[in-house]
Amino acid sequence: xxxxxxxxxxxxxxxxxxxxxxxxxxxxxxxxxxxxxxxxxxxxxxxxxxxxxxxxxxxxxxxxxxxxxxxxxxxxxxxxxxxxxxxxxxxxxxxxxxxxxxxxxxxxxxxxxxxxxxxxxxxxxxxxxxxxxxxxxxxxxxxxxxxxxxxxxxxxxxxxxxxxxxxxxxxxxxxxxxxxxxxxxxxxxxxxxxxxxxxxxxxxxxxxxxxxxxxxxxxxxxxxxxxxxxxxxxxxxxxxxxxxxxxxxxxxxxxxxxxxxxxxxxxxxxxx
Amino acid sequence: xxxxxxxxxxxxxxxxxxxxxxxxxxxxxxxxxxxxxxxxxxxxxxxxxxxxxxxxxxxxxxxxxxxxxxxxxxxxxxxxxxxxxxxxxxxxxxxxxxxxxxxxxxxxxxxxxxxxxxxxxxxxxxxxxxxxxxxxxxxxxxxxxxxxxxxxxxxxxxxxxxxxxxxxxxxxxxxxxxxxxxxxxxxxxxxxxxxxxxxxxxxxxxxxxxxxxxxxxxxxxxxxxxxxxxxxxxxxxxxxxxxxxxxxxxxxxxxxxxxxxxxxxxxxxxxx
Numbered sequence: 001x002x003x004x005x006x007x008x009x010x011x012x013x014x015x016x017x018x019x020x021x022x023x024x025x026x027x028x029x030x031x032x033x034x035x036x037x038x039x040x041x042x043x044x045x046x047x048x049x050x051x052x053x054x055x056x057x058x059x060x061x062x063x064x065x066x067x068x069x070x071x072x073x074x075x076x077x078x079x080x081x082x083x084x085x086x087x088x089x090x091x092x093x094x095x096x097x098x099x100x101x102x103x104x105x106x107x108x109x110x111x112x113x114x115x116x117x118x119x120x121x122x123x124x125x126x127x128x129x130x131x132x133x134x135x136x137x138x139x140x141x142x143x144x145x146x147x148x149x150x151x152x153x154x155x156x157x158x159x160x161x162x163x164x165x166x167x168x169x170x171x172x173x174x175x176x177x178x179x180x181x182x183x184x185x186x187x188x189x190x191x192x193x194x195x196x197x198x199x200x201x202x203x204x205x206x207x208x209x210x211x212x213x214x215x216x217x218x219x220x221x222x223x224x225x226x227x228x229x230x231x232x233x234x235x236x237x238x239x240x241x242x243x244x245x246x247x248x249x250x251x252x253x254x255x256x257x258x259x260x261x262x263x264x265x266x267x268x269x270x271x272x
Numbered sequence: 273x274x275x276x277x278x279x280x281x282x283x284x285x286x287x288x289x290x291x292x293x294x295x296x297x298x299x300x301x302x303x304x305x306x307x308x309x310x311x312x313x314x315x316x317x318x319x320x321x322x323x324x325x326x327x328x329x330x331x332x333x334x335x336x337x338x339x340x341x342x343x344x345x346x347x348x349x350x351x352x353x354x355x356x357x358x359x360x361x362x363x364x365x366x367x368x369x370x371x372x373x374x375x376x377x378x379x380x381x382x383x384x385x386x387x388x389x390x391x392x393x394x395x396x397x398x399x400x401x402x403x404x405x406x407x408x409x410x411x412x413x414x415x416x417x418x419x420x421x422x423x424x425x426x427x428x429x430x431x432x433x434x435x436x437x438x439x440x441x442x443x444x445x446x447x448x449x450x451x452x453x454x455x456x457x458x459x460x461x462x463x464x465x466x467x468x469x470x471x472x473x474x475x476x477x478x479x480x481x482x483x484x485x486x487x488x489x490x491x492x493x494x495x496x497x498x499x500x501x502x503x504x505x506x507x508x509x510x511x512x513x514x515x516x517x518x519x520x521x522x523x524x525x526x527x528x529x530x531x532x533x534x535x536x537x538x539x540x541x542x543x544x
Contacts, residue, residue: 067355067362083339090339112516121512240393244384
């Protein structure tokens with residue numbers, strides 16, 4: 001399919017209102033329990049940088065702070081280039097609705113060079129994707145239907161659980177845009193938030209929870225993504241701690257031949 | 273020692289110029305190769321939030337983007353409360369010198385509650401601190417003298433190395449303010465950047481390198497830190513990937529009885 005015609009592109013479409021100022025809107029296809037899936041918000045904020053004529057280099061880092069609920073409907077994104085140097089560009093972004101800040105974010109773009117590289121951490125081992133079953137989307141929010149999820153471990157077939165046991169917080173899963181779409185930084189930004197909040201896996205309870213802040217590092221250049229194209233990724237997510245209402249979460253995404261393309265962390269809130 | 277008289281407090285001292293507007297200055301004791309140690313900059317940016325009369329709750333997340341070199345001398349920090357709700361506060365900060373943005377940052381504060389907690393990831397195993405030797409500070413930047421480093425694995429005794437081999441990127445080490453200082457969020461923010469850039473360990477080369485962006489999550493409340501007091505922490509740092517000039521880095525800090533107090537990630541740049 002041609003780039004631009006995918007649902008993710010519709011959901012992150014921006015209209016320029018001025019320099020560093022874009023209009024966008026939430027999209028029903030990426031709706032979560034309350035407001036949009038955080039990954040699509042992260043993707044729209046990154047897109048606001050990528051479409052800016054001042055943008056140079058590849059995205060290296062993206063931090064998105066989810067300050068408050070985003071209502072269904074229009075939003076505006078303000079993008080400020082705070083510092084630009086030979087190696088890096090630093091951007092600050094804000095998403096507002098009716099003048100109220102809903103999301104703040106920062107992005108770093110960088111000039112990659114073909115210098116010494118080294119890949120010490122390897123992808124988790126996993127059976128071939130073809131032998132795994134698709135996660136059922138029944139009774140799940142709309143955004144989950146925009147992805148294929150095939151769990152290697154730490155699935156959500158039995159959620160919420162009534163066994164009262166604490167399970168592992170770790171998930172290994174194949175994940176891909178559905179329908180498939182060539183990977184780019186916009187889709188990677190969304191994918192980096194596509195793992196479920198870890199308390200769902202560890203505790204199995206259905207309760208108020210939310211991602212508060214999300215940080216993603218990109219480990220590929222645009223030219224490499226062009227070569228990678230559309231592919232499922234093997235992803236790993238885990239959590240180290242759930243303490244007094246806040247829990248961390250890590251995420252890593254590999255190509256099927258074991259190339260780490262993005263990783264990062266998020267901090268989540270849970271009510272009780 | 274009374275709080276406020278430690279070198280770290282001197283180095284992060286701020287003078288209020290107006291609401292959300294503070295003056296500070298670099299401190300020779302925390303000098304790095306070029307400009308200040310990133311951790312002390314992170315600590316000053318967090319302090320600008322903590323001293324703000326509008327601040328509520330405990331710091332949960334801190335992201336610091338190092339946009340350009342900070343010259344020795346004065347700086348100003350602008351602090352904006354972008355959104356405040358029942359559970360979280362979202363802050364945006366900028367450190368400037370002569371009107372030029374050197375560092376951007378964001379912080380989230382949150383209201384912790386004594387709800388369900390769970391600690392799935394355990395501290396690495398390590399021999400008692402007393403049997404390990406102190407890292408030599410000879411020929412190292414000033415800031416390293418502000419910390420005690422005792423390496424369990426992945427030390428820097430032989431750096432730069434001439435063996436031409438690639439070593440593990442992982443370090444386990446005891447680390448503490450020197451002289452000792454009761455732990456608080458300011459010192460934790462600095463400690464979260466006190467592990468050396470991983471390329472020094474993995475590759476052993478001496479070359480231009482820098483932290484580009486740092487994200488730290490705090491997993492303790494202020495009341496818990498009061499109880500913890502002054503103590504060495506057991507820390508772990510690692511890297512998953514060094515690719516075309518940018519490398520990631522993870523960090524986790526535990527008390528000696530195995531309580532994770534902070535963890536996070538950073539993305540670093542290296543020249544060749």
